[in-house]
Every structure is written in structure tokens, then in C-alpha cells.
Amino acid sequence: xxxxxxxxxxPSCGSTDLSDPLPPGARVDSTLDLVMGAGSPDDFGGVDLxxxxxxEFAICERCALLFMRRRSTPEAAARYxxxxxxxxxxxxxxxxxxxPERFVERRGRLARDLVTELERAGVLAGVRSVLHxxxxxxxxxxxxxxxxxxxxxxxxxxxxxxxxxxxxxAGLERVEAIEAPEFRNPFERPRFDLVLLNEAFxxxxxxxxxxxxxKTLVSEGGSVIVYNEKNHAKVLRDGKLFPHGMNFxxxxxxxxxxxRSFLELAGYRVExxxxxxxxxxxxxxxxKLLYALRPEAVEVSGLPSTEVDEMKRLFRQWWSRHRWVRxxxxxxxxxxxxxxxxxxxxxxxx
Numbered sequence: 001x002x003x004x005x006x007x008x009x010x011p012s013c014g015s016t017d018l019s020d021p022l023p024p025g026a027r028v029d030s031t032l033d034l035v036m037g038a039g040s041p042d043d044f045g046g047v048d049l050x051x052x053x054x055x056e057f058a059i060c061e062r063c064a065l066l067f068m069r070r071r072s073t074p075e076a077a078a079r080y081x082x083x084x085x086x087x088x089x090x091x092x093x094x095x096x097x098x099x100p101e102r103f104v105e106r107r108g109r110l111a112r113d114l115v116t117e118l119e120r121a122g123v124l125a126g127v128r129s130v131l132h133x134x135x136x137x138x139x140x141x142x143x144x145x146x147x148x149x150x151x152x153x154x155x156x157x158x159x160x161x162x163x164x165x166x167x168x169x170a171g172l173e174r175v176e177a178i179e180a181p182e183f184r185n186p187f188e189r190p191r192f193d194l195v196l197l198n199e200a201f202x203x204x205x206x207x208x209x210x211x212x213x214x215k216t217l218v219s220e221g222g223s224v225i226v227y228n229e230k231n232h233a234k235v236l237r238d239g240k241l242f243p244h245g246m247n248f249x250x251x252x253x254x255x256x257x258x259x260r261s262f263l264e265l266a267g268y269r270v271e272x273x274x275x276x277x278x279x280x281x282x283x284x285x286x287x288k289l290l291y292a293l294r295p296e297a298v299e300v301s302g303l304p305s306t307e308v309d310e311m312k313r314l315f316r317q318w319w320s321r322h323r324w325v326r327x328x329x330x331x332x333x334x335x336x337x338x339x340x341x342x343x344x345x346x347x348x349x350x
Contacts, residue, residue, distance in 0.1 A: 003048045003076035007069050010060035011207050011252055012262040017061040021315045028055050028319065029326060048076070057315070063261050064307040066232065066315060067252035077205055078179070099165055104137055111139035113276030114227060114290075115148075121273055123223050123292055127193040128152060131217060133183055134198035138166035138175065145172075154187050182209050191219040199228040201259065202250055211266035215295045224268070224293040227275070231256050234287045236314035239321055256289060257307055264300045268293040 009016045022028075056069040071077075098104075118124050127150055132141050135155035144150045155175040157163050166172045176186045182205060195218050201207045214224045232253035235241055242250065254262070256272075263270050275290040 003073055004050070004070050005073055007058065007067065007071065010063060010065055011067055011204075012065045012254075012258065013060060013063040013265055014208075015060050015062035018058045019061055021057055021059040021066060021312045022319055023316065026319065028057065029322075059308065059312060059315075061305075061308055063303055064255065064258045064311045065252055065262070066311055071205060071251055074182070074205055097161055097164055097168070099137065099161070104139075107137045108139045110276060111137070111143060115140055115143050117273055117276050117290070118225065118292075119148075121271075121292060123194065123225065124148060124150075127222075129189060129192045129219075130154065130194045130196065131185070131187075131192040132156070132196040132198070133178070133200060134158070135166065135175070135196075136162060136198065138162070138170050138172055140196065141166070141172055141175075142170040152189065152192075154189065154192070156183055156186075182206065183213065185213075185217055190217075191222070192217055193219050193222040195222070195224045197224060197226050200226065201229055201262075202232075202252055202254055204251065207252065207262065208266065211263065211268070214293075215267060218295060222294075224295075226259075226263070226291045226293060227288070229254055229259055229289045229291075231287050231289050233257075233311065233314060236311075236318045238287070239318060240287070241318050241322075253311075254289075255307075255311065257303055259289060260291070261300065261303055263291065263293060264298050267295060267297055269296040269298050 008018075010018065057066060058069050059066050115124075124144075127144075127148075129152035130141065130144055130150055132138070132153070132155045135141055135157050138155055138157075141153040141155050145153050153172065153174065155166060155172060156178045157166070157175065158178050160177070163175050163177060166175045174187060179186075195214050197210070197214060200210050200214075204210045218224050230253075232241070233255040236253075260270050260272070271292040271294075273290040273292055275288045
């Protein structure tokens, strides 16, 4: 059975006007060393890793979306997402409880800043029910329940340890596992006044399905909050893209412009909000986007061709810089292996 499909149209806008953003014959380094660095081949349970030997990218000439051409079928993704999520997504040891204290503290600060921003923007007015997709430590749900009096809070997550943390530490009962690769509503309540989507689109097998599902879950007059989506124009410009391009979970690169365009095409009115601080209290995570959405048809204007040209330029610039860094690393590793050194007691070291 074929576990992979090739995208022949843009995952965001559906256009078939696609091109290669790199020079002819150029290839991005394999992501397999990133994968295998997290464990032995036996850990991956027969997952077909062939698309990551040499990832192929495409860019949409209509909406400037950069994305991986090949991606898993929904059936294959449902098998490997839960097993590989904590290995590829982050080095934090999510498999056990308690969660690392530093991680919980950091996420708690982000949660409070996010909720404060939503209150400032008037999003929480009249909200009586909340669904949080990828709730992480569930601190947002705890705050909304304990400090804002919203009793009906629901959450979906990938990892069993995070679900246990939400239940045992925050005392949240209405939390369930996401059915990968996308999500559905497993709860009796059919609609919610507020739906929070944490990093939902850059990871999605089918971003359009995520946007459509969220629209069916929000109550009349309610809001959908999209947050933690990266502005990849800034990521590329700063040279901070993953060393190997993309991985199992990051399938498309959104920018401030093309994410907004995609959401408008999906039938939302989009309001840009200030992204809260993360990490050091004094620093802004300027590469992240935060949007408040309301299901409402709006007039959508296409992105200018200059947006497409700029994304191509930034991607090629990153690729050239990355290729040079990789070549330098390979040469340095050869030098380190060949160069003898003197250790404690005069023992030679490499």
C-alpha cells in the first residue's frame, strides 16, 4: 500500500500553478539524520522514510505558499504521528510525568500572556465554552476556568503524558486525544464560543480540512484563535529554518500575508493580534503569528506576484547559506578526527 502522495495542487488555495523554488537540480539535505538521531530504525515501526531522503519543495505561484511535495496519506500519518511526535517535534522528555519544571513554567507564562491578549482584544466577552486544540500543558484552559469563570473547557492533545498532566495537575476532565493527522470533536457539545488552534496549519496534512472543521465547531458569534503559526518569511530571512528544511510535521511555510489570504479564502474575517511574549519576558517571539477569526465571507484579493518572488528569493538565500554551513561542518569534522590532542596524563585524544 502506498503511504505517500504527491501534492499536485497547493494545500492552501488549491491552485495547480506550482513551481520549484530552488535552482534546477538543487536539493535540500536529507532529513533522515534528524530522524535517526532521535532513535534506532526499529523505533519507527516500518514507517516509509523515503520522502525525506531528499525532500522536494514546491511554491504556489498564486499564494506564495512553500510546501513539501510529498506527504503521508492520512492513514499512514495516523500510525506514525503519535509514536514520532515527541521524538521529532521537541527534545523535551514528554513521555513521562512530571513534566520538566522549566518547560511548565515557560508555557505557563505564554499561556497567561495569550489569555491576557485575548481579554484585551475583547475576544473573551460572553464566552461560556472553549475548545483548545493542541492544548500542551493546558494552562490556558486552567486560567480560563479558574480566573475567568468559564466552566465548560475542553481540550485535545497528541501525547498521553500531556493529557495526564491536564487531568492530574490542572484537574481538567474534558480532555481527549487527537485523532491524527487532523482532529475531530469527540465531545457531546457540538459547538463552542471560542476555539483555540495551536500551530494547526503549518503541521497539517490538509490545512483546508482544519479550517473547515474549525468553522463547524464555533458557535454563532464566536471566534477561532490561530496562534503560534510561524511567519516563515522572517524565519527564512533570519536563517533560522530547521537545519534540514522541513520534517514530518512541518509541511508548509506560511507567512503573514499568505496565512491571512488562506484563512480569508476559507471563509473567515481575520483580525491580527499582538503575539504574546515567550522565552525571556523582555523578548518578543516576532516570528509567530496570532489571528482572531470569525466565520464570515470577505472579499479576497490575490497576493501580488512580488510575494511569490520574495519567498523564492528568501528560500534560495537560506538554501545557499545552509549549503555553505553544511560544507564547513563536514570539513571541520574531518579535521577534528584527524587532529591528535593531549588529554589528562598525556593520553592522546581525538
